[in-house]
Amino acid sequence: MPHDARVDTVINWLQNPFETRPTMITFYLSQVDSYGHRYGPESDSVKVALKEVDRTLGYLIDELKRIEVWPNVHILITSDHGMTEVSNERVILLDKIIDLDLVDVIDWSPVAMIEPKDFANRNALYEKLKSSESNYKVFMKRDIPSHYRIANHPRTPEIMVIADIGYTITTSQNANTRIISGGAHGYDNREPDMRSFFLGYGPNLKQNTIVEPFQSIHVYELMTNLLNLTPAKNNGSLDSVRTVLR
Incomplete structure (x- = not known):
């Protein structure tokens, strides 16, 4: 499904009646990962893919503002792994x-x-x-x-x-x-190339703030906190990500 069509689906869901409107939506943009595996994480193709993802996120934000839900929405952007170059020489x-x-x-x-x-x-x-x-x-x-x-x-x-x-x-x-x-991933997760990233925006999150790195397992605790849900038993800790909260 084209990126804009994915955004349009999300926007349609958010315009459902309150009783049927979802409170959490996830969607995945695979182009950076696909191009990273095929051409390498430092390739021009990955740079093109990143620009497309950036454009898509801009379209999503514009649409959230158009339907007047932007002030009440939390957006969490992350990845499940990093990537590094591989070759026949290694x-x-x-x-x-x-x-x-x-x-x-x-x-x-x-x-x-x-x-x-x-x-x-x-x-x-x-x-x-x-x-x-x-x-x-x-x-x-x-x-x-x-x-x-x-x-x-x-x-x-x-x-x-x-x-x-x-x-x-x-x-x-x-x-x-x-x-x-x-490119490939799956190496020791302490390697800098294997790190993912985290970007968050919303009314309960700090703005223009850089925090110390944290493990991805803690994102679940952050999500349940923002949704006012009791988390299931897991290996994460809200204390590890409390620095991103207002």
Whole structure:
């Protein structure tokens, strides 16, 4: 659906009778993400996509003002991840380090989740990966750093390999036959390139204020506060985003 048509749908909803008018609306503009993956986050194509998103947001604001709801609306703009450049020059060839016939690789890059087919091989596989550790970090399940929040999950495999920023975990065959280019995400979320952004506007939010970075898990608590709802149990905290409130 074209961007303007998405905005028009939102505006139509906001003109419903009060009893059926939605109190929260979300919509997604995918062009920046799509172009970032295809051409890379620093590409001219992404700059064009950003200008289009900016134009769309301007149209949304103009329409909210036209139907006279702008003073009562909160707008939260964010993304679910950042992005970094990748290339064939920055690859980790997993088949050169361990025998892939001995494992199931559940996910590949930038985080390879590795389940040994025979649990007895777990330590030997880990030691091979550890001894060749270059441009990646490897962890046994029990040692996965706490900021990943998956060490105790029953679906987490026994070994996790996470590539350094900009590197791709793949195989020799894929590296020789596939062009690795554009952008990727999913790296350590402490990396600056992986950060998302947050922009908010509305009657209960501070204006012209820059706050310290916060984790995206806290946005839910902010949303429920603005909607006067009791939040469900979650890992976020309103105290972590209270600095954006008036």
